[in-house]
Amino acid sequence: MEPEKPDKPVVKTGAGVAVVxxxxxxxxxxxxxxxxxxxxxxxxxxxxxxxxxxKDPTKSQIYKSMxxxxxxxxxRSRSLGVLTNVFLHLHPAKINRDxxxxxxxxxxxxxxxxxxxxxxxTGILLMFYYHPSKGQAFQDxxxxxxxxxFGKLLRNMxxxxxxxxxxxTWLHMLRVVLTGSYKTxxxxxxxxxxxxxxxxxxxSFTGYLLxxxxxxxxxxxxxxxMARATPGLGHEGPFGPQLGMSPYNDVRFALxxxxxxxxxxxxxxxxxHCIAIPTIVSVLLAVHxxxxxxxxxxxxxxxxxxxxxxxxxxxxxxxxxxA
Amino acid sequence: MDTVxxxxxxxxxxxxxxxxxxxxxxxxxxxxxxxxxKPKAAAKPSVGTSAGAKGKTVESAAPxxxxxxxxxxxxxxxxxxxxxxxxxxxxFFLPRTxxxxxxxxxxxxxSDFGFGVDTKFQQQYRIWVVRNAERLFVIYARxxxxxxxxxxxxxxxxxxxxxxxxxYTSEGINFEGPAPRPMDRAHVELDPTGQIVVNTARLYEWxxxxxxxxxxxxxxxxV
Numbered sequence: 001m002e003p004e005k006p007d008k009p010v011v012k013t014g015a016g017v018a019v020v021x022x023x024x025x026x027x028x029x030x031x032x033x034x035x036x037x038x039x040x041x042x043x044x045x046x047x048x049x050x051x052x053x054x055k056d057p058t059k060s061q062i063y064k065s066m067x068x069x070x071x072x073x074x075x076r077s078r079s080l081g082v083l084t085n086v087f088l089h090l091h092p093a094k095i096n097r098d099x100x101x102x103x104x105x106x107x108x109x110x111x112x113x114x115x116x117x118x119x120x121x122t123g124i125l126l127m128f129y130y131h132p133s134k135g136q137a138f139q140d141x142x143x144x145x146x147x148x149x150f151g152k153l154l155r156n157m158x159x160x161x162x163x164x165x166x167x168x169t170w171l172h173m174l175r176v177v178l179t180g181s182y183k184t185x186x187x188x189x190x191x192x193x194x195x196x197x198x199x200x201x202x203x204s205f206t207g208y209l210l211x212x213x214x215x216x217x218x219x220x221x222x223x224x225x226m227a228r229a230t231p232g233l234g235h236e237g238p239f240g241p242q243l244g245m246s247p248y249n250d251v252r253f254a255l256x257x258x259x260x261x262x263x264x265x266x267x268x269x270x271x272x273h274c275i276a277i278p279t280i281v282s283v284l285l286a287v288h289x290x291x292x293x294x295x296x297x298x299x300x301x302x303x304x305x306x307x308x309x310x311x312x313x314x315x316x317x318x319x320x321x322x323a
Numbered sequence: 324m325d326t327v328x329x330x331x332x333x334x335x336x337x338x339x340x341x342x343x344x345x346x347x348x349x350x351x352x353x354x355x356x357x358x359x360x361k362p363k364a365a366a367k368p369s370v371g372t373s374a375g376a377k378g379k380t381v382e383s384a385a386p387x388x389x390x391x392x393x394x395x396x397x398x399x400x401x402x403x404x405x406x407x408x409x410x411x412x413x414x415f416f417l418p419r420t421x422x423x424x425x426x427x428x429x430x431x432x433x434s435d436f437g438f439g440v441d442t443k444f445q446q447q448y449r450i451w452v453v454r455n456a457e458r459l460f461v462i463y464a465r466x467x468x469x470x471x472x473x474x475x476x477x478x479x480x481x482x483x484x485x486x487x488x489x490x491y492t493s494e495g496i497n498f499e500g501p502a503p504r505p506m507d508r509a510h511v512e513l514d515p516t517g518q519i520v521v522n523t524a525r526l527y528e529w530x531x532x533x534x535x536x537x538x539x540x541x542x543x544x545x546v
Contacts, residue, residue: 125415149414 108172132270137212206273227252426524460543
């Protein structure tokens with residue numbers, strides 16, 4: 001792996017030099033240089049070398065272009081392997097052994113994120129067979145349950161993962177409370193997490209109506225009836241009538257797209273559930289994970305911050321003297 | 324996971340290795356205590372660490388034969404599971420039941436149709452029923468160029484495709500524009516009551532430069 005193959009680089013540098021040297025020359029010579037390069041590229045030796053490379057794919061140009069960093073058994077090379085990979089770079093290149101102790105994290109954040117991925121995957125597949133329109137929606141549920149290949153499996157995966165995600169989110173928050181991880185400097189990330197909890201519950205709620213069965217219909221009827229009592233924004237809430245709220249212009253009307261739970265409510269529920277809320281959740285998840293890294297990792301003490309690095313007015317990050 | 328563990332081992336291994344080279348053979352003991360959960364892997368002295376690379380211990384140490392059976396089984400199982408999931412994923416896109424209109428339908432009796440082109444089933448079934456002196460046949464209303472539905476122009480007595488201007492005679496024979504061949508004709512037969520049964524899944528073509536199938540049995544009903 002270590003020594004560079006002599007053939008290829010020589011061919012390349014030779015051609016490169018030739019082109020650079022003859023740059024001021026006429027276009028004819030440029031074409032000639034290009035042709036020479038093409039000839040060298042298609043020469044027997046080069047082709048044979050490329051076939052030889054197939055035996056060890058890590059030596060091929062395609063592999064090198066994808067995984068730029070040479071893999072060596074050194075800490076630096078290993079760190080780069082993580083840092084230069086888009087899928088791995090959210091992970092820290094190195095972490096304290098104690099930070100991943102199961103009793104510190106319960107793995108609940110990771111499990112919740114895993115369930116989110118499962119829900120996204122199964123949800124997208126379910127969308128292929130679901131029409132968010134009255135009459136058709138419930139037919140599609142029956143179709144998915146009884147006829148679509150693996151439809152029952154997908155729907156149940158989606159349902160169970162949804163239930164589990166609500167549970168694991170709560171457990172994640174419980175352990176954050178128990179380990180005191182909501183404290184400075186992680187208080188902002190705690191707030192992001194609270195918003196994510198609310199969005200998780202909203203995802204559950206909006207998904208409830210989509211089968212358009214009796215259970216979902218009455219759940220959403222009850223749920224949106226509560227919006228009538230919103231202070232100021234609901235027509236039955238405090239100050240609502242005084243502010244001009246009626247069943248036809250209050251917050252419930254905006255949520256349902258009408259005054260009753262009907263076709264518009266189903267379509268709105270669908271769009272909130274499948275597009276809007278997942279998008280917001282994805283953005284906040286990115287912020288959440290980023291802040292986990294920046295605020296000192298998934299568990300353990302907060303990072304040392306110099307006083308000079310902190311915002312002066314109202315800065316409340318951990319102050320430690322590093323003299 | 325591996326990265327994390329090895330990174331931790333490395334710190335301990337580095338000191339050991341740099342102290343003396345003769346200890347190369349003994350690291351198994353110290354290693355085993357450092358990570359009891361994988362003693363086999365740790366028995367090889369610091370392979371995959373900077374100390375190992377620096378001290379060239381990788382070549383000199385007698386490598387213990389590593390039994391790769393277990394990891395082979397596990398990776399095969401994982402790969403098999405993912406491959407099965409992928410097959411299920413592909414199968415999911417092929418519904419077992421479809422709710423599309425039938426390609427076989429009745430359009431009435433031959434006596435219902437006068438001479439010329441009848442467009443009353445164009446919207447519903449995408450066909451024209453055409454009758455001339457000897458025959459009644461059904462043209463499938465799809466341009467043979469790129470599949471648009473042509474319009475019947477009674478004033479010009481021709482079919483004209485709005486997409487690229489292909490023109491067909493009243494019997495569906497192409498005479499202008501890019502269409503390569505006449506429009507296809509659907510299978511027709513009479514049911515016991517004398518109604519015309521059309522099947523647009525069985526089409527009769529007249530490929531360019533070849534023998535046409537418009538005179539085949541089923542391509543027309545003699546009247």
